[in-house]
Amino acid sequence: MYLLKEEMIAHDKTINIMKTDIDTESVLQIKNLNVHAGDHHILKNINLRIPKNKVIVLLGPSGCGKTTLLKCMNRLTDINKELEVSGHIYIENDDILNTSTNVPLIRQKMGLLGQRPYPLPMSIYKNVAYGIRLKGVRDKKMINYSVEKHLKEVGLWDEVKDRLHHSPGILSIGQQQRLCLARGLAVKPRIILADEPTSALDPISSKIIENLFRDLKLNYTIILVTHVLRQAVRLADNVVFMSNGEIIEQGSPQKLFKHPKSAKLKEYMVNGN
Amino acid sequence: MFSDISFTERRNMNKRKIIEEKLFRVLSAVATYSLIATLAFIIILIFIKGFHALSWDMVFKAPKGGYYYGGEGGVLNAIVGSLYISIGATLIATLIGVPAALFINVHLARYKRTQNTIRYIIDALWGVPSIVYGAFGFSLMLFLGMNASLLAGIITVALLITPIVVRTFDEVLCTIPKGLYEASMALGSTRSEISFKIIFKQGFPGFITALLLAFGRGIGDAASVLFTAGYTDLIPIHLDEPAATLPLAIFFQLSSPIPEVRERAYAAAVILTIIILIISLAARFLSKKYTKTNLK
Ligand SMILES: Nc1ncnc2c1ncn2[C@@H]1O[C@H](COP(=O)(O)OP(=O)(O)OP(=O)(O)O)[C@@H](O)[C@H]1O
Numbered sequence: 001m002y003l004l005k006e007e008m009i010a011h012d013k014t015i016n017i018m019k020t021d022i023d024t025e026s027v028l029q030i031k032n033l034n035v036h037a038g039d040h041h042i043l044k045n046i047n048l049r050i051p052k053n054k055v056i057v058l059l060g061p062s063g064c065g066k067t068t069l070l071k072c073m074n075r076l077t078d079i080n081k082e083l084e085v086s087g088h089i090y091i092e093n094d095d096i097l098n099t100s101t102n103v104p105l106i107r108q109k110m111g112l113l114g115q116r117p118y119p120l121p122m123s124i125y126k127n128v129a130y131g132i133r134l135k136g137v138r139d140k141k142m143i144n145y146s147v148e149k150h151l152k153e154v155g156l157w158d159e160v161k162d163r164l165h166h167s168p169g170i171l172s173i174g175q176q177q178r179l180c181l182a183r184g185l186a187v188k189p190r191i192i193l194a195d196e197p198t199s200a201l202d203p204i205s206s207k208i209i210e211n212l213f214r215d216l217k218l219n220y221t222i223i224l225v226t227h228v229l230r231q232a233v234r235l236a237d238n239v240v241f242m243s244n245g246e247i248i249e250q251g252s253p254q255k256l257f258k259h260p261k262s263a264k265l266k267e268y269m270v271n272g273n
Numbered sequence: 274m275f276s277d278i279s280f281t282e283r284r285n286m287n288k289r290k291i292i293e294e295k296l297f298r299v300l301s302a303v304a305t306y307s308l309i310a311t312l313a314f315i316i317i318l319i320f321i322k323g324f325h326a327l328s329w330d331m332v333f334k335a336p337k338g339g340y341y342y343g344g345e346g347g348v349l350n351a352i353v354g355s356l357y358i359s360i361g362a363t364l365i366a367t368l369i370g371v372p373a374a375l376f377i378n379v380h381l382a383r384y385k386r387t388q389n390t391i392r393y394i395i396d397a398l399w400g401v402p403s404i405v406y407g408a409f410g411f412s413l414m415l416f417l418g419m420n421a422s423l424l425a426g427i428i429t430v431a432l433l434i435t436p437i438v439v440r441t442f443d444e445v446l447c448t449i450p451k452g453l454y455e456a457s458m459a460l461g462s463t464r465s466e467i468s469f470k471i472i473f474k475q476g477f478p479g480f481i482t483a484l485l486l487a488f489g490r491g492i493g494d495a496a497s498v499l500f501t502a503g504y505t506d507l508i509p510i511h512l513d514e515p516a517a518t519l520p521l522a523i524f525f526q527l528s529s530p531i532p533e534v535r536e537r538a539y540a541a542a543v544i545l546t547i548i549i550l551i552i553s554l555a556a557r558f559l560s561k562k563y564t565k566t567n568l569k
């Protein structure tokens with residue numbers, strides 16, 4: 001068993017080395033994505049490349065389709081029958097919208113962090129273990145090791161190590177949000193989809209999540225929706241500005257916010273913050 | 274702004290609001306407490322009326338010859354029959370009802386119209402009077418060439434209470450936030466994992482409520498078992514034997530001209546009430562224990 005643990009650490013390290021290699025090839029590519037809900041054209045011909053190990057910030061006025069775009073990426077749009085999705089989303093050369101691959105397997109490549117935390121109705125420990133078990137790991141020691149690792153990864157271990165078998169309900173919202181992040185990381189995703197993950201949090205918890213994202217970028221690609229321009233400036237490698245279901249502009253935050261080209265972005269920067 | 278409303282007028286408005294508030298509070302309190310008082314009154318009345326006849330013999334003995342004329346014995350036959358039938362029927366209703374409710378909520382999540390149609394149909398089934406189920410069970414029984422028996426009673430009562438299990442559990446599942454479904458799906462769980470590991474767990478208190486309602490309806494219903502389970506003074510052992518039930522025991526004894534026998538009807542009612550109380554307390558206890566880690 002000891003060997004197994006060593007092996008896992010070694011495995012993690014090789015992944016880290018592989019992933020930290022500077023690599024700007026895109027992990028995710030969206031081509032001609034359209035989403036309709038009846039007559040409402042929610043996303044209009046979206047084309048987008050997401051580079052590896054970067055933080056991409058999606059920005060735009062409320063109702064412009066940011067959440068819908070994220071949901072397309074892990075096919076949560078399937079839940080809503082009224083949403084008609086067409087186009088292509090390639091993840092590692094697999095077109096996830098037109099594939100025979102099992103949808104749960106596609107979703108496991110992506111971790112979702114919502115606006116509000118939704119811990120599963122089980123203990124703190126089991127919340128994280130759930131993701132590990134989903135990956136087929138059954139060995140108790142290995143699960144213990146991974147739970148600890150992922151809780152440490154989100155800086156929650158010291159706060160919960162004595163209360164692992166309690167309900168997540170005893171945690172603050174900020175802690176619950178980090179628990180949900182740890183649970184998502186346990187599934188070993190390539191990409192983290194974060195939909196306004198700090199909007200329900202206090203400034204300190206927000207800061208913790210922000211700092212986490214900065215570290216996680218080394219191993220994951222992060223697609224972040226936020227309404228906080230300052231957060232976008234602090235975190236983004238790339239900003240994508242959307243309005244009314246279309247991508248209006250994209251580029252580095254310095255370039256975009258200093259010299260916005262479109263009138264819509266100018267207006268958003270004045271009113272949106 | 275305020276100048277067109279005088280000071281006294283404003284004060285009167287405030288007063289009116291306070292009075293309204295108080296009135297509403299009193300009315301709601303009266304409604305609540307009168308309900309509880311009625312329940313207490315019913316239970317006390319039954320206890321008083323049945324207390325004399327209540328004895329260990331009542332609970333632990335089957336009727337002897339002449340029991341219905343005031344002779345020796347008890348209603349053990351009906352207690353056992355009722356427990357067999359309602360437990361058996363609740364088991365069947367759970368085995369059908371729980372997967373059905375989970376299916377409606379998880380698998381049919383994107384088909385709102387189908388969901389609502391199914392809910393409408395099950396609501397209608399819930400509303401069908403139990404005598405109709407009894408008649409249906411009876412004709413089914415004749416069709417299959419069965420006699421009035423424990424099995425026929427169990428099946429009929431299961432038909433009666435399955436809609437209760439489905440819709441009660443379903444109503445609770447409806448209150449589970451969409452975000453929890455999405456979060457579970459985003460993790461890459463399959464629908465059956467979501468159903469049984471997450472949604473069932475989160476809805477567990479609702480599941481217990483559903484079982485209790487179903488069990489209560491099952492054990493308390495007379496019309497559905499009248500033709501299907503029959504009645505006998507013997508304690509049922511096999512599924513193809515007829516079985517007595519408490520509601521029918523109460524009914525037969527209440528219609529007796531002999532006062533002692535009528536008293537025993539109340540004693541049987543006390544026993545029925547106590548069984549239901551014990552089961553609901555046990556269920557609530559289990560539910561609390563199992564949902565310790567649920568989010569409130
Ligand atoms: N299931 C649905 N059925 C119909 N219309 C929908 C559905 N989901 C989203 N929409 C519509 O799509 C548009 C985009 O919604 P979306 O939630 O993606 O916006 P958003 O950019 O995330 O906004 P916010 O910043 O407020 O979260 C909205 O106009 C919304 O009404």
Ligand SMILES: [Mg+2]
Pocket residue numbers: 066067068195
């Ligand atoms: Mg949104």
